[in-house]
Amino acid sequence: MNINARELSMKILLDINKNKAYSNLSLNKYLVDVKERKDENLIREIIYGVLENLIYIDYIISKASKVKMKKIHPYILEIIRIGIYQIVFMDKIPESAAVNESVKLAKKYGHKGTIGFTNGILRSISREKEKYTSIDVNDKMKYISIKYSHPEDLVKIWIDEFGIDFTQKLCEANNNRPLLNIRINTLKTNKNALINSLKQKGIETVDGKYAEDCLIVKNPFAITETDEFKKGLFTIQDESSMLVAQIMNPKENSRVLDVCSAPGGKSTHIAQVMNNKGFILSRDIYPHKIKLIEENVNRLGIDIIKTEVYDALKRDESLLGKFDYCLLDAPCSGLGLIRRKPEIKLNRKEEDIESLSNLQYKIIQNVKDYIKIGGFLVYSTCTILDKENIDLIKIFLKENPNFKLVDIQDRIKNKEEFSTLNDGYIKLFPHIHKTDGFFIAKMIKER
Numbered sequence: 428m429n430i431n432a433r434e435l436s437m438k439i440l441l442d443i444n445k446n447k448a449y450s451n452l453s454l455n456k457y458l459v460d461v462k463e464r465k466d467e468n469l470i471r472e473i474i475y476g477v478l479e480n481l482i483y484i485d486y487i488i489s490k491a492s493k494v495k496m497k498k499i500h501p502y503i504l505e506i507i508r509i510g511i512y513q514i515v516f517m518d519k520i521p522e523s524a525a526v527n528e529s530v531k532l533a534k535k536y537g538h539k540g541t542i543g544f545t546n547g548i549l550r551s552i553s554r555e556k557e558k559y560t561s562i563d564v565n566d567k568m569k570y571i572s573i574k575y576s577h578p579e580d581l582v583k584i585w586i587d588e589f590g591i592d593f594t595q596k597l598c599e600a601n602n603n604r605p606l607l608n609i610r611i612n613t614l615k616t617n618k619n620a621l622i623n624s625l626k627q628k629g630i631e632t633v634d635g636k637y638a639e640d641c642l643i644v645k646n647p648f649a650i651t652e653t654d655e656f657k658k659g660l661f662t663i664q665d666e667s668s669m670l671v672a673q674i675m676n677p678k679e680n681s682r683v684l685d686v687c688s689a690p691g692g693k694s695t696h697i698a699q700v701m702n703n704k705g706f707i708l709s710r711d712i713y714p715h716k717i718k719l720i721e722e723n724v725n726r727l728g729i730d731i732i733k734t735e736v737y738d739a740l741k742r743d744e745s746l747l748g749k750f751d752y753c754l755l756d757a758p759c760s761g762l763g764l765i766r767r768k769p770e771i772k773l774n775r776k777e778e779d780i781e782s783l784s785n786l787q788y789k790i791i792q793n794v795k796d797y798i799k800i801g802g803f804l805v806y807s808t809c810t811i812l813d814k815e816n817i818d819l820i821k822i823f824l825k826e827n828p829n830f831k832l833v834d835i836q837d838r839i840k841n842k843e844e845f846s847t848l849n850d851g852y853i854k855l856f857p858h859i860h861k862t863d864g865f866f867i868a869k870m871i872k873e874r
């Protein structure tokens with residue numbers, strides 16, 4: 428099929444911006460018919476580029492357009508956004524081509540007026556780029572919001588929590604694409620063997636900075652097509668997430684409960700740390716997600732994981748006091764994942780954080796009773812606000828004085844980059860650690 432990459436990009440952006448689809452799922456859905464690697468690359472570049480810079484692009488449109496944003500037809504708006512992204516942010520596409528291709532699309536999806544409008548705006552911006560891309564605001568919060576395309580509400584919350592400089596660096600890092608991290612499956616191979624066999628295929632890796640089992644791929648290309656992936660010699664996981672099993676450090680032959688476990692990234696790593704000896708009960712509320720755990724378990728050659736569909740909010744009398752370790756990798760606002768899913772920053776509302784924090788607290792209060800005395804509770808999220816992380820843990824510890832945070836100093840490489848290790852928890856940030864934003868706390872149940 429002859430694919431028009433920009434037209435498909437327009438459809439995907441409509442799906443994400445109008446129907447609130449997730450970028451990765453929408454891309455997967457629309458890319459099925461795209462056979463040429465160069466088309467796929469261009470589409471991915473446009474989608475992530477437009478989403479990462481959406482507020483800035485819309486600011487440029489509002490400077491160049493006499494028509495109010497709300498009045499611009501959704502198809503035409505996406506066509507213009509794609510055009511601006513190519514003109515302002517991409518250097519490999521000639522500006523004239525960016526304008527002409529956009530106008531062609533406007534001809535297909537618009538009418539005489541909108542064709543002229545598209546042509547006029549894009550030509551003006553191309554002609555006077557300086558004028559239209561300069562950010563004419565004095566307020567630092569507004570400036571950060573436009574420059575790095577994070578909504579003002581979110582920037583304000585972060586400035587209140589982290590300060591201006593930290594927030595600016597964080598927002599900037601959120602617009603960088605993450606490095607591909609892979610986890611060596613030590614049940615099937617070892618680090619040197621995997622490094623060498625990937626090297627023979629031209630895939631270069633370097634060691635992760637904090638996690639023992641992490642390799643960072645320098646030139647990721649169709650990595651899931653390799654024999655090494657198909658044979659389960661590695662899996663794809665961010666380094667931050669690998670620290671959960673590393674910090675939990677469960678002993679062989681222990682019993683582990685993972686209450687929110689799909690798609691199984693952490694459960695399978697826990698199995699690896701346990702040398703595939705013992706028992707792991709991996710639960711999740713969604714049946715279709717449980718299937719994903721099972722696929723991973725099979726590929727990675729793990730025998731000790733039992734999966735179950737179960738709502739972590741529901742009390743299960745049969746499990747009380749039965750586990751040596753329990754992981755709550757909680758559903759969260761995902762604000763640590765903006766590099767991967769830029770739509771998160773655009774869609775997340777302040778009230779979501781409040782209701783997620785309530786949900787997380789209810790789950791942790793329910794889960795604590797499944798742990799044996801002397802057992803451990805690990806709480807993690809892929810978000811960065813204290814409200815979903817350490818503040819919640821502090822409230823939990825106040826209400827449950829039989830739990831205590833434990834020193835995790837010896838559980839991480841380059842530990843000097845974390846100031847809270849002996850307090851029993853860590854925070855990771857994209858601009859500091861070059862990982863997803865993440866939080867992990869480890870507690871012991873003393874009585």
Ligand SMILES: C[S@@+](CC[C@H](N)C(=O)[O-])C[C@H]1O[C@@H](n2cnc3c(N)ncnc32)[C@H](O)[C@@H]1O
Pocket residue numbers: 668686687688689690691692693694710711712713716737738739740756757758759
């Ligand atoms: C952060 S993700 C877990 C990721 C997983 N631990 C991993 O490493 O692959 C949170 C999970 O919680 C699940 N979830 C949400 N609400 C739940 C509930 N009430 N009970 C159980 N699972 C729930 C979601 O389906 C989602 O898979």
